[in-house]
Amino acid sequence: MSDTAKGLHTRELTVRYGGLVANDSVSIDVDPGTVVGLIGPNGAGKTTFVDAVTGFTTCEGEILLDGTRIDAMAPHERRAAGLSRTWQSGELFGNLSVAENLLVAARKGGWRTLVRDVFGRRRKSGDEVVERALQVVGLGDVADTLARDLSLGQQKLVGVARALAGGAEVLLLDEPAAGLDSMESQSFASRIREIADSGPGVLLIDHDMSLVLGVCDTVTVLEFGKQIFTGTPAEARTDPTVVAAYLGAPVEPSHA
Amino acid sequence: MGTILQFVVLGLGLGAIYIGLGTGLLLVHRATGIINFAQGAMAMWGAFVFAQLRLDGTLVFPIGSIELERRPPVAVAALIGLAMAFLLGLLVHYVIFRPVRHAPVLAQVVVSVAVMITLQALVVLRFGPNNIDVDTLIPEGSFPLLGAEIPTRELIMAAIMVLLAAAVWAYLRFTRAGVATRAASENERAAVLMGFSPDRLAAVAQVVAIMLGTIAVMLGSSLTGLNADNYTLLVVPALAVLLVARMESIAVVVVAALLMGAFQSLINLLITKPFWPQWAQSGLDQVIPFAVVMVILFVQGKRLPSRGSLQTIRLPDVSIPRFKPIPAVIMLVVGVAALSFTQGTWRFGITTSIIVMLLALSYVVLTGYLGQISLAQGAFAGAAGFALSKMTSQWGIPFPISLVLSALVATALGMLVALPAFRIRGAQLAIITIAAALAIERFVFNNYTLSPPEGNPIADATLFGLNLGVREGRDLSRMAFSLTVLVIAAILVWVFIRAASGDTGRAFLAVRANERAAASSGIDVRKTKLIGFAISAFIAGIAGCLIGFSRGQLSAESFSVFAGLQVLAVAYLGGITSVGGAIVAGILGPLGIVYTLLRGVFDLGEYYALISGLGLIITAILNPVGIAGATREQVAWVRRRLSRTPPPTAQPVAPAAPPKEPSRV
Numbered sequence: 001m002s003d004t005a006k007g008l009h010t011r012e013l014t015v016r017y018g019g020l021v022a023n024d025s026v027s028i029d030v031d032p033g034t035v036v037g038l039i040g041p042n043g044a045g046k047t048t049f050v051d052a053v054t055g056f057t058t059c060e061g062e063i064l065l066d067g068t069r070i071d072a073m074a075p076h077e078r079r080a081a082g083l084s085r086t087w088q089s090g091e092l093f094g095n096l097s098v099a100e101n102l103l104v105a106a107r108k109g110g111w112r113t114l115v116r117d118v119f120g121r122r123r124k125s126g127d128e129v130v131e132r133a134l135q136v137v138g139l140g141d142v143a144d145t146l147a148r149d150l151s152l153g154q155q156k157l158v159g160v161a162r163a164l165a166g167g168a169e170v171l172l173l174d175e176p177a178a179g180l181d182s183m184e185s186q187s188f189a190s191r192i193r194e195i196a197d198s199g200p201g202v203l204l205i206d207h208d209m210s211l212v213l214g215v216c217d218t219v220t221v222l223e224f225g226k227q228i229f230t231g232t233p234a235e236a237r238t239d240p241t242v243v244a245a246y247l248g249a250p251v252e253p254s255h256a
Numbered sequence: 257m258g259t260i261l262q263f264v265v266l267g268l269g270l271g272a273i274y275i276g277l278g279t280g281l282l283l284v285h286r287a288t289g290i291i292n293f294a295q296g297a298m299a300m301w302g303a304f305v306f307a308q309l310r311l312d313g314t315l316v317f318p319i320g321s322i323e324l325e326r327r328p329p330v331a332v333a334a335l336i337g338l339a340m341a342f343l344l345g346l347l348v349h350y351v352i353f354r355p356v357r358h359a360p361v362l363a364q365v366v367v368s369v370a371v372m373i374t375l376q377a378l379v380v381l382r383f384g385p386n387n388i389d390v391d392t393l394i395p396e397g398s399f400p401l402l403g404a405e406i407p408t409r410e411l412i413m414a415a416i417m418v419l420l421a422a423a424v425w426a427y428l429r430f431t432r433a434g435v436a437t438r439a440a441s442e443n444e445r446a447a448v449l450m451g452f453s454p455d456r457l458a459a460v461a462q463v464v465a466i467m468l469g470t471i472a473v474m475l476g477s478s479l480t481g482l483n484a485d486n487y488t489l490l491v492v493p494a495l496a497v498l499l500v501a502r503m504e505s506i507a508v509v510v511v512a513a514l515l516m517g518a519f520q521s522l523i524n525l526l527i528t529k530p531f532w533p534q535w536a537q538s539g540l541d542q543v544i545p546f547a548v549v550m551v552i553l554f555v556q557g558k559r560l561p562s563r564g565s566l567q568t569i570r571l572p573d574v575s576i577p578r579f580k581p582i583p584a585v586i587m588l589v590v591g592v593a594a595l596s597f598t599q600g601t602w603r604f605g606i607t608t609s610i611i612v613m614l615l616a617l618s619y620v621v622l623t624g625y626l627g628q629i630s631l632a633q634g635a636f637a638g639a640a641g642f643a644l645s646k647m648t649s650q651w652g653i654p655f656p657i658s659l660v661l662s663a664l665v666a667t668a669l670g671m672l673v674a675l676p677a678f679r680i681r682g683a684q685l686a687i688i689t690i691a692a693a694l695a696i697e698r699f700v701f702n703n704y705t706l707s708p709p710e711g712n713p714i715a716d717a718t719l720f721g722l723n724l725g726v727r728e729g730r731d732l733s734r735m736a737f738s739l740t741v742l743v744i745a746a747i748l749v750w751v752f753i754r755a756a757s758g759d760t761g762r763a764f765l766a767v768r769a770n771e772r773a774a775a776s777s778g779i780d781v782r783k784t785k786l787i788g789f790a791i792s793a794f795i796a797g798i799a800g801c802l803i804g805f806s807r808g809q810l811s812a813e814s815f816s817v818f819a820g821l822q823v824l825a826v827a828y829l830g831g832i833t834s835v836g837g838a839i840v841a842g843i844l845g846p847l848g849i850v851y852t853l854l855r856g857v858f859d860l861g862e863y864y865a866l867i868s869g870l871g872l873i874i875t876a877i878l879n880p881v882g883i884a885g886a887t888r889e890q891v892a893w894v895r896r897r898l899s900r901t902p903p904p905t906a907q908p909v910a911p912a913a914p915p916k917e918p919s920r921v
């Protein structure tokens with residue numbers, strides 16, 4: 001894959017926390033329309049990777065989005081460039097309604113917005129964006145609920161919808177299905193597939209192996225910050241390093 | 257050389273006070289996570305008791321006093337003063353700080369500011385506003401060195417405070433209780449596991465802190481005399497010292513405190529030199545703590561430890577305002593009616609209430625919507641007022657333009673103060689803004705070169721030949737002026753509602769709720785803060801100009817740090833998240849309707865500051881949504897009762913997601 005390719009590409013991304021190397025030369029390609037799984041034991045550096053890519057922690061190496069270096073950009077600029085993420089802990093705006101949570105992402109603030117807010121006419125645009133994003137995650141009926149009144153599973157889905165609202169080239173989902181039961185998790189897997197089929201690339205972190213191995217096109221395994229494997233889910237199931245480091249025993253696809 | 261040394265030693269007296277306050281601040285922060293803005297005010301009470309006993313043998317309590325037959329000897333008076341400090345420390349801890357120990361940072365800042373203005377007001381009531389002399393506990397003396405007389409008193413004071421600070425250090429380092437206190441600052445459960453009650457440890461810390469401060473103030477005030485305003489505000493340099501020590505190291509507190517004192521003293525030597533420009537003589541010593549705080553926060557802002565890091569400020573809920581024409585018209589009609597049926601003092605009180613409402617609105621924007629704490633709103637208002645004075649009386653700029661330009665001066669200042677808010681939040685932002693306010697007050701407002709002692713005249717406003725001035729002949733409160741104020745306030749409230757209900761308000765609330773999530777949703781957090789500070793300072797600036805017009809001239813007292821804090825008090829009291837709260841704040845505010853009532857009808861005007869401080873303490877502890885919010889909740893409750901329908905969510909009201917334990921790593 002060349003560096004001018006569409007989608008998200010990291011080259012030797014390294015994150016240091018003091019003496020600890022949390023990400024050691026991680027190179028991942030998330031092409032448009034594909035779902036890439038990022039797995040590894042707790043503390044392997046998965047969330048650190050998402051933080052580094054989205055600008056919430058400093059790192060070395062290159063980050064390319066649609067062929068453009070974005071590693072000097074601020075987080076909100078990366079979001080505007082099309083790189084969108086969710087948070088492991090939800091991180092919704094608890095005292096805003098679900099629809100407003102999404103509108104925050106769909107509308108841009110600034111001095112001009114202020115002038116338009118005060119003197120201009122009320123905008124209705126964005127409302128359909130919100131509706132569509134909520135439908136994608138199957139939460140159309142909670143638009144007017146306060147975000148903090150939702151269950152954790154729902155909050156994470158709203159997080160995904162918020163990441164979609166306002167458009168995204170690449171989605172980084174940090175354990176979006178952690179609060180879901182196995183039924184919900186399965187329908188969530190098909191929604192992720194739909195999202196990817198509609199265009200954006202998706203990077204998926206999750207502990208639910210059947211979800212990850214079932215939905216992803218490629219899988220990258222981290223251990224102690226090192227990238228120990230990249231390949232298809234089928235290869236991951238049988239790869240001795242992955243099995244030894246993480247899976248423990250080969251995972252049967254029929255499990256899912 | 258000798259003179260320099262002499263001034264350095266003179267400064268150690270001040271440094272000794274900073275050691276006492278700074279060590280106390282550190283101890284309290286260690287034990288409770290609270291940054292106590294009232295440390296100076298709490299420490300001066302015992303010293304005032306001591307001073308008054310030695311002056312005329314009167315033992316003064318917060319209420320009532322006892323005339324002793326003879327003046328007690330120095331040591332006895334000092335012990336009585338310390339005993340009072342001990343009781344005050346216990347009282348403040350158990351009644352005020354303990355209930356808010358798990359409250360959001362904003363509530364904690366507001367509570368300690370409330371204690372600060374309450375005690376300051378109480379001291380003024382009980383001991384008078386003037387400097388009183390304080391008997392010295394240490395004999396005077398001096399010795400010659402390098403051709404100058406070096407005083408020994410300051411050296412002994414500094415030595416005593418260093419020893420006491422060392423004792424606190426040893427307590428934290430070597431005793432089990434001290435180790436548990438340090439552990440509690442990381443994780444309260446650790447202290448419990450060691451067999452200590454974190455609450456008891458916090459009480460001990462609070463009491464030790466106030467005693468330490470009281471000793472320091474008793475010693476130090478014998479050099480300068482005691483004065484409520486000055487000693488309350490000594491907490492600002494002490495907070496700077498605390499930040500230098502990263503809120504951790506007592507050794508650094510001691511060194512930084514002594515250096516700060518010596519440096520301020522040297523500045524006082526420097527400004528007497530002929531080469532020093534006259535305009536920069538006043539208040540320069542107060543610019544130093546501000547500069548220190550700025551540098552420290554910029555260098556290490558993110559590394560400063562804060563308890564339960566990443567703790568976002570949780571505030572009372574905001575209901576997004578909708579512009580409703582009918583209530584708006586009713587409010588305007590009520591306003592016009594109130595103004596036309598009154599005159600003189602009463603009309604002036606109502607007019608002032610409208611102006612204070614605007615000041616409170618500036619807090620609603622910044623704190624209620626954006627979640628930022630600023631203690632400098634009074635300074636923003638003052639800056640605009642002073643600009644207005646120059647524009648009207650010296651440059652002859654006509655009315656509406658002068659008003660807007662002056663408010664823009666405040667806006668620029670507000671955006672400058674927003675810069676540190678890029679890096680820091682919560683109590684640390686409160687520290688930097690109060691330091692900024694103090695520096696502006698002393699360096700600009702009280703500077704006779706920039707602001708002559710005879711006052712800064714402000715020419716009356718005229719528009720298309722209409723006289724909008726506040727006075728004419730015997731009429732001390734003209735209707736034309738009051739209506740002008742009402743119209744301007746109505747416009748600003750309308751602008752606020754438009755912005756708050758639009759994309760701007762939503763972006764503010766997102767930043768308030770969660771900065772990381774806001775940034776990841778594409779919001780430019782810095783620009784949003786800049787806009788918030790700009791709007792807030794603009795509104796405060798307009799209010800400052802209107803205060804200026806209402807007086808016909810401007811004096812520094814209108815915009816002192818305390819005046820600004822008093823507005824914060826009523827803004828919080830009214831309800832800091834809504835226009836309704838701002839209106840309540842205006843009614844309650846300094847020199848407003850309630851004040852006029854207290855003074856005119858009940859003859860209680862001098863108790864106003866005390867009452868507003870106490871009211872704020874009670875509100876912050878019991879009712880963080882303020883009066884307007886509580887009223888709204890009650891109205892909603894009554895409506896539900898009347899309509900007999902279940903609440904909109906059909907499910908039983910389950911407790912919302914349990915409050916997350918702040919991660920304490």
